[in-house]
Amino acid sequence: MRFLFKTDYQQDIRLFKHGGQMFWYSALALALIAAPWLLSSYWVSQFIFIWIYAIVSVGLMLLVGFTGQVSIGHAAFLAMGAYTEGYLYSLGWPFALSLTFAALIAGITGIIVGLPALRVKGMYLAIATLAFGFIVEEGVTRADGITGGNSGMMVGTLQVFGLPIDSEQRMYYLCLFILALVVLGVMNLMRSPTGRAFVAIRDSEISAQSMGINLAYYKTTAFALSAAITGIAGALYAHKLRFLSPEQFTFLQSIELLIILVVGGIGSIYGAIFGAAFWIVVQQLIVIAKDWLPPAIGQQTGLQPTIFGLILIAFILFEPMGLYGRWLKIRTYFQLFPFYRKGMFRRQKSYMKSERLK
Amino acid sequence: MLQFLQLVASGIAQGCIYGLIALGFVLIYKATEAVSFAQGDLMMLGGFIGLATTVVMGMPFWIAFIATLIVMLLVGMLLERAVLRPLLGHPSFTVVMVTIGIGFLSRGLVTMIPFWGTETHVLPVPYRDEIVRIGGDGAEGGLIMSMEHVVVIAVTALLMAALYLLFKHTKIGIAMKATSQNQLAAFYMGIPVRRINMLVWGIAAAVAACAGLLLAPITFVHANMGFVGLKAFPAAVIGGFGSIPGALVGGLIIGVVEMLSGFYLPEGFKDIAAYVVVLIMLAVKPTGLFGENLSKRV
Numbered sequence: 001m002r003f004l005f006k007t008d009y010q011q012d013i014r015l016f017k018h019g020g021q022m023f024w025y026s027a028l029a030l031a032l033i034a035a036p037w038l039l040s041s042y043w044v045s046q047f048i049f050i051w052i053y054a055i056v057s058v059g060l061m062l063l064v065g066f067t068g069q070v071s072i073g074h075a076a077f078l079a080m081g082a083y084t085e086g087y088l089y090s091l092g093w094p095f096a097l098s099l100t101f102a103a104l105i106a107g108i109t110g111i112i113v114g115l116p117a118l119r120v121k122g123m124y125l126a127i128a129t130l131a132f133g134f135i136v137e138e139g140v141t142r143a144d145g146i147t148g149g150n151s152g153m154m155v156g157t158l159q160v161f162g163l164p165i166d167s168e169q170r171m172y173y174l175c176l177f178i179l180a181l182v183v184l185g186v187m188n189l190m191r192s193p194t195g196r197a198f199v200a201i202r203d204s205e206i207s208a209q210s211m212g213i214n215l216a217y218y219k220t221t222a223f224a225l226s227a228a229i230t231g232i233a234g235a236l237y238a239h240k241l242r243f244l245s246p247e248q249f250t251f252l253q254s255i256e257l258l259i260i261l262v263v264g265g266i267g268s269i270y271g272a273i274f275g276a277a278f279w280i281v282v283q284q285l286i287v288i289a290k291d292w293l294p295p296a297i298g299q300q301t302g303l304q305p306t307i308f309g310l311i312l313i314a315f316i317l318f319e320p321m322g323l324y325g326r327w328l329k330i331r332t333y334f335q336l337f338p339f340y341r342k343g344m345f346r347r348q349k350s351y352m353k354s355e356r357l358k
Numbered sequence: 359m360l361q362f363l364q365l366v367a368s369g370i371a372q373g374c375i376y377g378l379i380a381l382g383f384v385l386i387y388k389a390t391e392a393v394s395f396a397q398g399d400l401m402m403l404g405g406f407i408g409l410a411t412t413v414v415m416g417m418p419f420w421i422a423f424i425a426t427l428i429v430m431l432l433v434g435m436l437l438e439r440a441v442l443r444p445l446l447g448h449p450s451f452t453v454v455m456v457t458i459g460i461g462f463l464s465r466g467l468v469t470m471i472p473f474w475g476t477e478t479h480v481l482p483v484p485y486r487d488e489i490v491r492i493g494g495d496g497a498e499g500g501l502i503m504s505m506e507h508v509v510v511i512a513v514t515a516l517l518m519a520a521l522y523l524l525f526k527h528t529k530i531g532i533a534m535k536a537t538s539q540n541q542l543a544a545f546y547m548g549i550p551v552r553r554i555n556m557l558v559w560g561i562a563a564a565v566a567a568c569a570g571l572l573l574a575p576i577t578f579v580h581a582n583m584g585f586v587g588l589k590a591f592p593a594a595v596i597g598g599f600g601s602i603p604g605a606l607v608g609g610l611i612i613g614v615v616e617m618l619s620g621f622y623l624p625e626g627f628k629d630i631a632a633y634v635v636v637l638i639m640l641a642v643k644p645t646g647l648f649g650e651n652l653s654k655r656v
Contacts, residue, residue, distance in 0.1 A: 116637070116641065119644050120640050122450065126393075126454070127591045127592070127636065127640075128637060128640050131592065131632075135630050135634065138626055138630045142626045258458070262455050300469065302469025302475060306469075308459075309460065309462030309466055310463060312456070312458065312462065316452055317441065
């Protein structure tokens with residue numbers, strides 16, 4: 001077991017808390033860099049999806065997990081990013097510029113969506129984002145001059161500073177690189193006063209306000225940042241799929257993003273990445289399992305929603321902290337061996353907390 | 359003018375469906391402060407159970423109607439007992455996610471019923487393809503409404519009256535009201551709060567099933583019919599989330615606005631009219647038409 005002796009305030013905000021962490025993260029980085037050479041191109045392609053979904057989840061986690069504002073319309077920001085990138089690409093803009101613009105436009109939309117958040121909260125806000133998601137979906141379908149409408153939009157091969165991203169391997173490195181940047185950015189943000197203000201708002205709006213935090217400013221910032229990160233992911237998504245159509249950015253997509261967060265573990269960046277990886281891997285496992293199951297079950301279209309529903313309910317009931325929580329428990333078990341006790345992570349039994357004025 | 363009335367009439371019928379689903383949200387929200395995203399899927403389940411009782415078991419429609427409501431009452435109570443009670447006291451976001459899970463699960467399971475789940479079905483109802491004329495001179499002129507729409511409006515009115523009586527005059531209804539006002543105080547007064555919550559979920563599921571059975575002759579029964587439930591959220595918000603008459607009024611507003619914008623505005627506005635209206639409502643009066651005060655006690 002490791003004891004950290006803190007001799008300096010700087011230690012509290014270090015990215016790596018101790019040498020062990022640095023060692024394991026370096027090992028992980030090496031493994032991820034080596035992965036495209038070791039895996040078949042099919043799995044490399046799946047990894048690209050994991051990275052893209054991880055970027056979206058980190059963005060959504062910033063909003064849902066850290067600021068406590070629920071959004072059921074995040075697919076709309078994904079669509080914003082993807083279509084902006086697709087359109088600017090067709091105009092021949094360089095990638096660095098079009099990616100920035102995709103993030104910018106999604107971010108500005110985020111500010112617009114965040115505006116109701118100043119007046120309403122909780123479920124009302126969720127329903128406002130839901131409404132916004134549907135309106136964007138319809139808008140994308142109708143604006144066929146730019147988006148191609150229902151017939152879709154083709155997006156060509158990406159060029160980054162003259163280098164064509166034409167193979168899965170190159171796409172893999174690009175997505176991994178951007179994910180690393182986003183994760184580092186969000187980690188730094190959460191160590192900064194802005195990030196701490198987000199967490200304060202999540203824990204209690206009233207006490208945050210009485211500590212002098214400007215709710216309107218920070219909530220809008222959270223929406224804008226979250227939307228911008230999602231927009232970046234959307235731009236990558238456009239180049240990965242090569243074909244965009246409104247059916248990819250529906251209400252169900254937004255719900256899937258939320259499920260990723262819950263399964264991964266609300267309130268941590270690890271959770272976002274675990275959730276994204278789990279989501280893609282489970283989808284692939286279902287595809288593989290379909291060949292093994294008897295055709296009466298395996299060929300059912302309802303198999304996937306059933307399994308997703310079961311996973312979601314099971315996680316909420318039995319592991320509310322998600323995959324990250326499970327990992328924490330396993331790690332603590334080995335760190336403290338043999339002193340781990342079942343109740344160490346048990347939450348205090350709490351009763352209905354009413355939000356009504358009585 | 360007549361055309362306008364015609365549109366309003368069918369809008370009201372559609373709005374009754376939204377109102378009924380929204381009623382389910384409101385009942386659950388009032389009792390447990392949780393928002394159920396599974397309401398639309400419970401409605402779909404109700405449609406399919408109605409199909410099973412009429413087509414497979416051969417019951418007469420109105421008996422099947424009652425049977426479906428009873429089955430869904432039990433389903434709702436079972437759901438509360440198995441999934442939602444362990445989550446009592448968790449943040450509302452958790453409950454929302456679990457109801458989304460229930461929605462996925464029921465949609466998936468219904469789709470998995472062999473030869474049945476993926477098809478679109480017609481629910482045989484005795485009043486199919488009949489029309490009612492209001493005004494005019496009997497044979498022509500006047501307002502024409504299909505019998506399906508008239509039944510929707512009539513049954514909704516009946517159900518609202520029944521719920522009104524339940525909450526006004528029965529012991530159980532008053533206990534429910536007390537529970538939704540203050541759980542702890544209700545508990546101290548000897549009201550079995552848990553059982554009441556269970557019953558509320560049961561009633562919400564039965565109301566949803568009722569909406570499903572009424573909608574079935576108009577749009578057919580299929581596994582994705584539950585997505586209509588998403589339009590009931592705007593209805594509930596417009597009425598004020600905690601108000602039972604508000605849910606119905608909100609539903610009617612959404613139904614009529616949708617019908618009118620489908621006719622007078624360019625294509626595409628029909629599908630988003632409900633959401634535009636709710637965004638305007640949230641910007642102007644976030645508590646809705648009949649909503650209670652939202653301020654939070656510290």
